[in-house]
Amino acid sequence: MKKLIEFRNVAKEYKIGEVPIRALDGVDFTISEGEFVVVLGASGAGKSTILNILGGMDTATSGQVIVGGQEITRLGEKKLTEYRGEKVGFVFQFYNLIPNLNALENVEFAAEVCKNHLDAKDILNKVGLKNRIKNFPSQLSGGEQQRVAIARAVAKNPLLLLCDEPTGALDYATGKAVLKLLQDLNKDTKKCVVLVTHNSAIAPMADKIIRVKSGRIESITMNEEKQSVEGIEW
Numbered sequence: 724m725k726k727l728i729e730f731r732n733v734a735k736e737y738k739i740g741e742v743p744i745r746a747l748d749g750v751d752f753t754i755s756e757g758e759f760v761v762v763l764g765a766s767g768a769g770k771s772t773i774l775n776i777l778g779g780m781d782t783a784t785s786g787q788v789i790v791g792g793q794e795i796t797r798l799g800e801k802k803l804t805e806y807r808g809e810k811v812g813f814v815f816q817f818y819n820l821i822p823n824l825n826a827l828e829n830v831e832f833a834a835e836v837c838k839n840h841l842d843a844k845d846i847l848n849k850v851g852l853k854n855r856i857k858n859f860p861s862q863l864s865g866g867e868q869q870r871v872a873i874a875r876a877v878a879k880n881p882l883l884l885l886c887d888e889p890t891g892a893l894d895y896a897t898g899k900a901v902l903k904l905l906q907d908l909n910k911d912t913k914k915c916v917v918l919v920t921h922n923s924a925i926a927p928m929a930d931k932i933i934r935v936k937s938g939r940i941e942s943i944t945m946n947e948e949k950q951s952v953e954g955i956e957w
């Protein structure tokens with residue numbers, strides 16, 4: 724399959740006072756179009772840093788990041804904002820919905836600025852919220868709010884979907900349903916999904932597993948036959 728993402732010798736250093744913190748050090752990996760990738764590692768390993776650099780929310784200190792043929796590590800602030808807005812859909816642990824907009828408005832608000840956006844109602848339908856589109860975030864459960872957040876990311880019709888601990892605030896069954904939704908969306912839309920988690924039990928649901936340890940890649944493995952989330956217990 725065609726390569727979509729490439730990290731080449733990426734390093735990230737944060738400087739707090741005099742002491743530099745090397746969050747990433749010599750990170751190399753590639754991700755193909757349509758892949759479902761799980762990034763695993765302990766707390767502080769560098770998972771979110773990878774995701775934030777990939778999403779254009781943070782910049783690498785050195786190295787190259789190429790997404791869809793575009794070297795995002797060379798982009799200036801304006802182009803990087805464009806990249807983030809058009810090409811990347813984000814799903815976070817705490818849904819980050821706008822409280823005074825209903826579900827439909829939350830999705831429309833994010834999508835309509837994107838050139839190739841999809842119909843907000845269709846996507847809310849797809850994530851199982853057909854009858855809740857007029858509800859405000861406070862009227863929805865955590866799992867439903869996360870579905871709105873996923874719909875908001877997908878409706879932009881981005882190149883890739885980045886999820887940072889998307890089930891971190893949800894109970895077991897709801898978290899599993901959200902993972903299933905992400906797996907189904909990946910299968911149906913062929914959009915690349917990169918999901919960061921510390922829960923190594925979900926590794927069998929991925930095409931590719933990138934393990935991160937102390938800012939370095941520990942291993943990259945492929946599942947020849949990935950499993951449906953329903954069949955995984957943890």
Ligand SMILES: Nc1ncnc2c1ncn2[C@@H]1O[C@H](COP(=O)(O)OP(=O)(O)OP(=O)(O)O)[C@@H](O)[C@H]1O
Nearest residue numbers: 737744746764765766767768769770771772773921
């Ligand atoms: N803005 C920042 N300023 C300073 N240090 C940071 C910053 N962001 C991350 N770090 C440091 O970089 C390292 C990697 O952090 P990162 O958030 O990527 O880890 P993580 O694997 O996502 O961890 P967690 O699972 O706890 O979210 C950690 O040592 C962290 O303290």
